[in-house]
Amino acid sequence: xxxxxxxxxxxxxxxxxxxxxxxxxxxxxxxxxxxxxxxxxxxxxxxxxxxxxxxxxxxxxxxxxxxxxxxxxxxxxxxxxxxxxxxxxxxxxxxxxxxxxxxxxxxxxxxxxxxxxxxxxxxxxxxxxxxxxxxxxxxxxxxxxxxxxxxxxxxxxxxxxxxxxxxxxxxxxxxxxxxxxxxxxxxxxxxxxxxxxxxxxxxxxxxxxxxxxxxxxxxxxxxxxxxxxxxxxxxxxxxxxxxxxxxxxxxxxxxxxxxxxxxxxxxxxxxxxxxxxxxxxxxxxxxxxxxxxxxxxxxxxxxxxxxxxxxxxxxxxxxxxxxxxxxxxxxxxxxxxxxxxxxxxxxxxxxxxxxxxxxxxxxxxxxxxxxxxxxxxxxxxxxxxxxxxxxxxxxxxxxxxxxxxxxxxxxxxxxxxxxxxxxxxxx
Amino acid sequence: xxxxxxxxxxxxxxxxxxxxxxxxxxxxxxxxxxxxxxxxxxxxxxxxxxxxxxxxxxxxxxxxxxxxxxxxxxxxxxxxxxxxxxxxxxxxxxxxxxxxxxxxxxxxxxxxxxxxxxxxxxxxxxxxxxxxxxxxxxxxxxxxxxxxxxxxxxxxxxxxxxxxxxxxxxxxxxxxxxxxxxxxxxxxxxxxxxxxxxxxxxxxxxxxxxxxxxxxxxxxxxxxxxxxxxxxxxxxxxxxxxxxxxxxxxxxxxxxxxxxxxxxxxxxxxxxxxxxxxxxxxxxxxxxxxxxxxxxxxxxxxxxxxxxxxxxxxxxxxxxxxxxxxxxxxxxxxxxxxxxxxxxxxxxxxxxxxxxxxxxxxxxxxxxxxxxxxxxxxxxxxxxxxxxxxxxxxxxxxxxxxxxxxxxxxxxxxxxxxxxxxxxxxx
Numbered sequence: 006x007x008x009x010x011x012x013x014x015x016x017x018x019x020x021x022x023x024x025x026x027x028x029x030x031x032x033x034x035x036x037x038x039x040x041x042x043x044x045x046x047x048x049x050x051x052x053x054x055x056x057x058x059x060x061x062x063x064x065x066x067x068x069x070x071x072x073x074x075x076x077x078x079x080x081x082x083x084x085x086x087x088x089x090x091x092x093x094x095x096x097x098x099x100x101x102x103x104x105x106x107x108x109x110x111x112x113x114x115x116x117x118x119x120x121x122x123x124x125x126x127x128x129x130x131x132x133x134x135x136x137x138x139x140x141x142x143x144x145x146x147x148x149x150x151x152x153x154x155x156x157x158x159x160x161x162x163x164x165x166x167x168x169x170x171x172x173x174x175x176x177x178x179x180x181x182x183x184x185x186x187x188x189x190x191x192x193x194x195x196x197x198x199x200x201x202x203x204x205x206x207x208x209x210x211x212x213x214x215x216x217x218x219x220x221x222x223x224x225x226x227x228x229x230x231x232x233x234x235x236x237x238x239x240x241x242x243x244x245x246x247x248x249x250x251x252x253x254x255x256x257x258x259x260x261x262x263x264x265x266x267x268x269x270x271x272x273x274x275x276x277x278x279x280x281x282x283x284x285x286x287x288x289x290x291x292x293x294x295x296x297x298x299x300x301x302x303x304x305x306x307x308x309x310x311x312x313x314x315x316x317x318x319x320x321x322x323x324x325x326x327x328x329x330x331x332x333x334x335x336x337x338x339x340x341x342x343x344x345x346x347x348x349x350x351x352x353x354x355x356x357x358x359x360x361x362x363x364x365x366x367x368x369x370x371x372x373x374x375x376x377x378x379x380x381x382x383x384x385x386x387x388x389x390x391x392x393x394x395x396x397x398x399x400x401x402x403x404x405x406x407x408x409x410x411x412x413x414x415x416x417x418x419x420x421x422x423x424x425x426x427x428x429x430x431x432x
Numbered sequence: 433x434x435x436x437x438x439x440x441x442x443x444x445x446x447x448x449x450x451x452x453x454x455x456x457x458x459x460x461x462x463x464x465x466x467x468x469x470x471x472x473x474x475x476x477x478x479x480x481x482x483x484x485x486x487x488x489x490x491x492x493x494x495x496x497x498x499x500x501x502x503x504x505x506x507x508x509x510x511x512x513x514x515x516x517x518x519x520x521x522x523x524x525x526x527x528x529x530x531x532x533x534x535x536x537x538x539x540x541x542x543x544x545x546x547x548x549x550x551x552x553x554x555x556x557x558x559x560x561x562x563x564x565x566x567x568x569x570x571x572x573x574x575x576x577x578x579x580x581x582x583x584x585x586x587x588x589x590x591x592x593x594x595x596x597x598x599x600x601x602x603x604x605x606x607x608x609x610x611x612x613x614x615x616x617x618x619x620x621x622x623x624x625x626x627x628x629x630x631x632x633x634x635x636x637x638x639x640x641x642x643x644x645x646x647x648x649x650x651x652x653x654x655x656x657x658x659x660x661x662x663x664x665x666x667x668x669x670x671x672x673x674x675x676x677x678x679x680x681x682x683x684x685x686x687x688x689x690x691x692x693x694x695x696x697x698x699x700x701x702x703x704x705x706x707x708x709x710x711x712x713x714x715x716x717x718x719x720x721x722x723x724x725x726x727x728x729x730x731x732x733x734x735x736x737x738x739x740x741x742x743x744x745x746x747x748x749x750x751x752x753x754x755x756x757x758x759x760x761x762x763x764x765x766x767x768x769x770x771x772x773x774x775x776x777x778x779x780x781x782x783x784x785x786x787x788x789x790x791x792x793x794x795x796x797x798x799x800x801x802x803x804x805x806x807x808x809x810x811x812x813x814x815x816x817x818x819x820x821x822x823x824x825x826x827x828x829x830x831x832x833x834x835x836x837x838x839x840x841x842x843x844x845x846x847x848x849x850x851x852x853x854x855x856x857x858x859x
Contacts, residue, residue: 047498050491050498057487057488057489057726061484062484064477071474072694073480073694073696073697074694074696075471075690075696077696103530104723105719107719107720107721108719108720110719111718111719149718150718153718263502267726268502268721269499269501269721269724269725270724270725291577292537292538292577293534294696295695298696298697299697300697300724
């Protein structure tokens, strides 16, 4: 194989015909393959089985709290210590509440809009056209949440070391309607990149640069310990950097155990400065008499002090799947030089960029053969990928065998769409 | 003992002095008694102990769902069936989500404000001074929630058969800014009264009478199966009555297992018409990838089909406490004829009315002796009991022994405050 750009038109035509025949063959297999879902596989969920019998009649938290009764809005001490281990901040900086960090993000964004995070007159609702920066490609639920809350989204390119700092600075420094930035700082969804120390430092400084005095960095550290190798890769500590910069009241950090224990029955955490945490606690307390502390106790007893050890077991299951994805992409697309993709060392996704204008075509070809991929465009606000080239691959849920079949179809689709495009351009 | 009104001043003075000596004596005992908390007692929580080992490695819901993974925003089928048993509506009318019906109430009220419940242009935010009817005495968290969301509260007298229908009709029929009514239809907090069939029928008709076209009945059925005798006392079915009246799109019903299993680790339910339920589901889906379905499975397996049987065990623990409260109140206050109180056949509270103007004084006297009672005023919006006479007694959490000691102090405080008041009035 050689680079596509160096191939003769006749060779391209003949290759395209071969790929079409292959796809026809696959069609008759009536496959039902799915690469859409960033869900843990059954084998990963099984890793937490011991957790379910860990209560064993002893419902008392370390501070004597009966976890079965009302109260403890911030969570029991050992759950907050678990959060501290996960988020690398102090337990005192954490509220452990609910089963969903996304719910805490919604609550925080809405609080910032309606009342502000600071107990003063600052609130985003005072700015009718409040905006939020969305590094792209990014996480579709951040976009849906922002859109629902009426926040306009501004794309920022996500590079290998984090979001483009030049673009961010240009966006915030003269426009007081720019109120926040969404960040997935480690193994970002979908590229898998992690923010460099310099990026974290710059983000900690950002509130000083922003024209808005109520600017907030929304730090969704969903994959804090989801490395494929341990000890985990370091991430510069945002809250520490913000304290040094005097901007700690403008940082809100999120994490959960959704991809550590159970993807619906886990714990969620929010961390912030004391003042901001107090505002969040007050808001939670209006609509809650306390979190599910029994589940907090289960988690703390099961994971406390052995978080990385547990995540290493996940890594054993994840690494072969990501290796497989990399191998198929490299083998099938590498020499042709028709696509770029990421090779993450953790997280849940691989990001694949086709040539511009082809992502939707690939998605359609795949759909015809029974392979579901994340809808092209989903990794951008409003579902609009301006270059129509980004595809998100989610290898975790499928078995290795299904993943291999799915990847083989995916690369056929990418090749075929690209060859057709090349032929059309050579016209 | 005779009625206070028939006693001579000298006898009153002498009785007051004796009570003061008794209180002084109690003070030296340095008591720490608490009647504030509507919390299940440890023995009640222990009733659910078998639930914690009920998963036993089998995480599949009845429809094959792996409860450990994402999805199923409305909850697993058997959890919704449990909700149906509890709420006496169809499982299809229910979403089972989260651990707190209060959170679902907040979500619903906020949705009604921001976007409406109907997917059209109706929304309470279009009315700048939106108001909500609050039957009093009532549940303080309804008041806090309403206040936080900027809803002005209008008091409606709560009678023995439910809120005063005449007052309600007068409030809603000419004022389109009156948007909702809070209801605790069975064993209401704090009086313990249950709504009569006629009250439920009238409330089902209410949206037709209301000037607001976006009026909502918020039906917090927190004590649906919390009877002291079984089979449970019937409650006219609101959703059925509303369907007959064509008003079902204006009813939202809430319940939870907080006082059935664990007071923080239970399940919460919301029921409504298909259209309203869809709007609520959409809102939930913006900020959630699914509820804790493992806990749903635990609950459904433990309680499904034996809900009343389980609640009968609670009743065995609750009844003696309520009997004790009634006996002390009757023995100590009955003949003097200086107070009124309720004698509920279920729920968590007894409501005690002193003579007007004395509730705060009673609370202060009790506090001095080491007895904490729910702050007088808490059963009214803005903490303001216009007659300063209502006290809420929460007998559930204390042991029988502590409850007896607490009640004996409480009646001394009521008597002493009343005698002093009587003496002052006689001048």
